[in-house]
Amino acid sequence: MSSPPTQSGSLRLLIASCPFERHFMVMGNVFQTTGMKQSFIEDAHVHTSDAAVVRRRNYFLKDYSPPTVVWKLSTQDVYDPDLYYPIYETNPAKRIYRGQCFLINQRDFLPETGQACRYGTDKDADRVERLFKRLGYYVQRYFNVNQAMMQRLFHEAATLDHSCFDSFVCFILSHGENGMIYATDGPVSVEAVVSCFRGDRCPTLIGKPKLFFLQACRGTRFDEGVSLPLKTDAVEEILVTKLPSESDILLAHSTVPGYFAWRNSSSGSWFIQELCKILEDDLTGKQAHDILTLLTVVARCVAYQYRSNTGRPDSRSMVQMTDFSSTLTRRMFLTGSPRCR
Numbered sequence: 001m002s003s004p005p006t007q008s009g010s011l012r013l014l015i016a017s018c019p020f021e022r023h024f025m026v027m028g029n030v031f032q033t034t035g036m037k038q039s040f041i042e043d044a045h046v047h048t049s050d051a052a053v054v055r056r057r058n059y060f061l062k063d064y065s066p067p068t069v070v071w072k073l074s075t076q077d078v079y080d081p082d083l084y085y086p087i088y089e090t091n092p093a094k095r096i097y098r099g100q101c102f103l104i105n106q107r108d109f110l111p112e113t114g115q116a117c118r119y120g121t122d123k124d125a126d127r128v129e130r131l132f133k134r135l136g137y138y139v140q141r142y143f144n145v146n147q148a149m150m151q152r153l154f155h156e157a158a159t160l161d162h163s164c165f166d167s168f169v170c171f172i173l174s175h176g177e178n179g180m181i182y183a184t185d186g187p188v189s190v191e192a193v194v195s196c197f198r199g200d201r202c203p204t205l206i207g208k209p210k211l212f213f214l215q216a217c218r219g220t221r222f223d224e225g226v227s228l229p230l231k232t233d234a235v236e237e238i239l240v241t242k243l244p245s246e247s248d249i250l251l252a253h254s255t256v257p258g259y260f261a262w263r264n265s266s267s268g269s270w271f272i273q274e275l276c277k278i279l280e281d282d283l284t285g286k287q288a289h290d291i292l293t294l295l296t297v298v299a300r301c302v303a304y305q306y307r308s309n310t311g312r313p314d315s316r317s318m319v320q321m322t323d324f325s326s327t328l329t330r331r332m333f334l335t336g337s338p339r340c341r
Contacts, residue, residue, distance in 0.1 A: 084290070084331040084338060085209050088166040090136030099165035099208075101137035102157060103128055106174035108144050110185050115175045123268035124215060127276045128171050134283065135334055137169060147183040151192070158196040162204040167332070168197065169211045173272065176216025178257050190214065190251075199245040207243060209332045211250045211291065215272050219258035225319040243329070250332070252295055252324040262308055262320050270306045271322055274298050283335040290331040290338070295324050 090098050105125040109115035129139050142153065162168060172181050172193070180187035199206045254261040254271035263269040275298050282289055299322045308318040331338070 082330070084333060085328075086166055087333060087337060088164075092133070092136065092138075095138075097138040097165065098136040099138070099162065099167040099169060100157065100160075101128075101132040101139045101169040102153070102171070103132075103139055103141045104145055104150065104153075104170075104172045104174070105141065105143050106145065106172070106182060106184060108184065109175065109182060113175075113182065113184075113186055115182055118173070118175065118263065119265040120263050120268050121173050121215075123264075123266075124173050124272040125171075127268065128272065131276050131279060131283075132169065135279075144184050146185045147188055150183045150188050154193050154196045158202040158205075160204070162202070162208070165205075165208070167209045167211065168205055169213075171213045171215070171272075173215045173269070176214070176218055176261075178218045181214060181216050194249060194251060197249070199243055199247065201245075205248075207248060207329075209248050209250065209291075209328055209330075211252070211332075211334075213252045213272075213275065215254045215261065215263075215269050217259070217261045218253060218255055219260065221259050222315055222318040223255075223259050223320060224317075244327075247327050247329055250291065250324065250326045250328055252322070254320070254322060256321050256323040259320070260318070262306065262318070270302050270320055271298070274301050274305075277301075279335060288333045288336040288338055291334050292324075292326060292328070292331070294334075295322070298322060299324075 088098055090096055103125060105121055107118050107121050109117070125141065129141055132139050142149075145153065157168075170193075175182040176190075177187060179190055181190055181193070182188070194210075194212055196202065197205060197210045202210075252275075254269060261269065261271065264273070267273065275295075278294050278298050278301070282294055302320055302322050306320060308315060310316050
């Protein structure tokens with residue numbers, strides 16, 4: 001098990017002006033993203049039955065240059081071990097992993113559920129599996145899981161001994177409704193899934209990050225979007241003897257409550273593909289960034305770079321806003337140590 005780095009220094013995040021930036025550039029202790037003033041908006045052809053999207057480049061947004069925003073972190077040392085979760089050493093050849101990654105890929109559903117086949121979901125699952133193996137996780141992939149099996153899988157996962165792991169990750173790719181995610185034979189409560197990993201039910205993950213990524217609709221509404229104007233001291237130390245049972249959980253959704261989540265029938269969903277792209281970029285960059293920062297970048301990219309186009313006026317040129325909630329108590333780095341590489 002590796003010790004957290006003790007390097008001192010402060011980190012200043014420069015959030016660059018353009019909302020279409022895709023790549024990170026680290027210079028000294030300055031983090032900024034690089035992008036372009038012109039960027040493609042994605043157009044698409046959509047099957048509303050399964051939200052399949054075929055993207056094609058359509059037109060430009062030009063001359064967008066809002067003010068640059070600079071955000072400075074606290075004067076506390078960002079490399080203070082108490083400010084981020086430990087990262088354990090990995091060696092897949094010796095079966096030493098950071099943690100388990102559950103990947104549930106739901107493509108086909110029983111007719112009585114009224115849910116259509118989710119074409120393109122295998123693209124998402126393949127990419128997630130490749131990426132999280134690179135990140136040092138033991139990926140357990142499941143396909144077309146029914147309600148009983150899904151409940152059993154999470155119950156068994158919560159009762160496993162995670163003492164030698166630093167975190168737990170779960171992806172569920174499926175249809176959904178607000179607060180529900182579909183098994184092949186019917187819906188399962190998202191709360192029922194996440195609650196299996198509460199501190200009082202999964203003691204070996206107490207104080208460790210538990211990350212859930214859900215690619216699913218949360219309603220039937222389309223997001224038409226809105227028009228964007230185009231214009232040229234010492235802290236008192238607190239000794240914690242116990243943690244809230246709901247602490248250290250991150251729940252990331254492909255869309256906000258009540259809305260549709262878009263998926264490309266040829267290349268996968270907007271959210272999962274963009275999430276993997278941002279994590280891959282961060283993995284090969286000069287410095288790793290915490291998951292909440294990366295999810296904010298994912299949210300911006302999905303919001304600004306994707307549009308739908310269907311043969312129906314009521315679902316053409318729609319947008320999507322990702323969503324996440326967090327009770328993480330430290331900064332969590334999926335792609336490696338926060339030190340410069």
